[in-house]
Amino acid sequence: MISIQNVTKYFKKNHLRKDDTDERFRVLDNISLTIQDGEFVSFIGPSGCGKSTLLRMIAGLLVADRGKVLVDGREIEGPGSDRMVVFQDYVLFPWMNVRNNIAAGLKIRKESRETVEKKTAWAIDLVGLGGFERSYPHQLSGGMKQRVAIARAIVMNPDILLMDEPFGALDSFTRISLQEELIQLCDKNHYTTCLVTHDCDEAVYLSDRIVVFTSSPARVQEIIQVDLPRPRDRNRPEFIEIRNHILRLGRIQAKQQERQGRCS
Ligand SMILES: Nc1ncnc2c1ncn2[C@@H]1O[C@H](COP(=O)(O)OP(=O)(O)OP(=O)(O)O)[C@@H](O)[C@H]1O
Numbered sequence: 627m628i629s630i631q632n633v634t635k636y637f638k639k640n641h642l643r644k645d646d647t648d649e650r651f652r653v654l655d656n657i658s659l660t661i662q663d664g665e666f667v668s669f670i671g672p673s674g675c676g677k678s679t680l681l682r683m684i685a686g687l688l689v690a691d692r693g694k695v696l697v698d699g700r701e702i703e704g705p706g707s708d709r710m711v712v713f714q715d716y717v718l719f720p721w722m723n724v725r726n727n728i729a730a731g732l733k734i735r736k737e738s739r740e741t742v743e744k745k746t747a748w749a750i751d752l753v754g755l756g757g758f759e760r761s762y763p764h765q766l767s768g769g770m771k772q773r774v775a776i777a778r779a780i781v782m783n784p785d786i787l788l789m790d791e792p793f794g795a796l797d798s799f800t801r802i803s804l805q806e807e808l809i810q811l812c813d814k815n816h817y818t819t820c821l822v823t824h825d826c827d828e829a830v831y832l833s834d835r836i837v838v839f840t841s842s843p844a845r846v847q848e849i850i851q852v853d854l855p856r857p858r859d860r861n862r863p864e865f866i867e868i869r870n871h872i873l874r875l876g877r878i879q880a881k882q883q884e885r886q887g888r889c890s
């Protein structure tokens with residue numbers, strides 16, 4: 627279980643205006659949220675509101691200024707192989723082939739050669755990259771690279787999968803097929819998953835709950851429970867209603883942001 631308790635985070639301002647008295651700005655404002663084991667939760671909200679910042683905190687890459695993040699009752703002290711992150715821009719090692727990219731984490735963990743081979747083959751099979759083991763990242767399509775990035779995370783057998791707009795750069799056909807694969811993978815392996823996305827359709831298709839954030843500083847605006855049966859039908863009226871509701875919330879935030887911009 628992930629427990630985010632009253633988390634507030636500040637960053638240093640890049641551009642200080644003459645009348646600025648504070649060198650910092652608040653990016654996350656008193657966020658509290660609990661994510662249950664095996665739950666799939668999406669973070670959605672205006673660009674720049676702080677979604678990636680919150681995800682990086684769960685990953686242990688950033689520390690809260692106030693409040694804390696706990697996993698299974700223990701405060702996070704840094705990154706751990708129980709929490710694997712998949713970023714939007716793949717971040718593959720260009721000099722390694724598919725197999726070695728996926729095996730890299732296991733080798734760092736000093737697993738035996740036999741285990742590395744077995745687990746890597748399992749992950750390659752799971753993401754459907756059989757036959758491409760010897761290909762290098764520059765020889766792969768965007769969708770294939772993202773499959774490698776997902777395989778590299780799941781090969782570590784994490785409890786928690788953290789994904790930051792993993793399908794943002796992909797065309798809509800590839801995105802939809804990867805969404806279908808991802809939800810099956812999460813279900814089969816009982817991952818607890820946090821997904822940052824800008825895509826309302828993706829959030830409704832995948833999530834048990836959707837956390838909608840306000841514009842900066844991010845606060846929880848609304849948490850939407852999605853109780854539709856899986857695999858979800860994107861044309862079902864209830865699906866469309868939830869998607870439209872999130873879009874409405876987004877429009878309200880955009881208007882507020884616009885007004886704040888005009889006033890400051
Ligand atoms: N390391 C950092 N130092 C200073 N400011 C930062 C840092 N990381 C992020 N920010 C700022 O914090 C704010 C929130 O950034 P974050 O990346 O969390 O937003 P986001 O909601 O993920 O946006 P997007 O949807 O565009 O990816 C932004 O104003 C960003 O410029």
Ligand SMILES: [Mg+2]
Nearest residue numbers: 677678679822
């Ligand atoms: Mg982001």
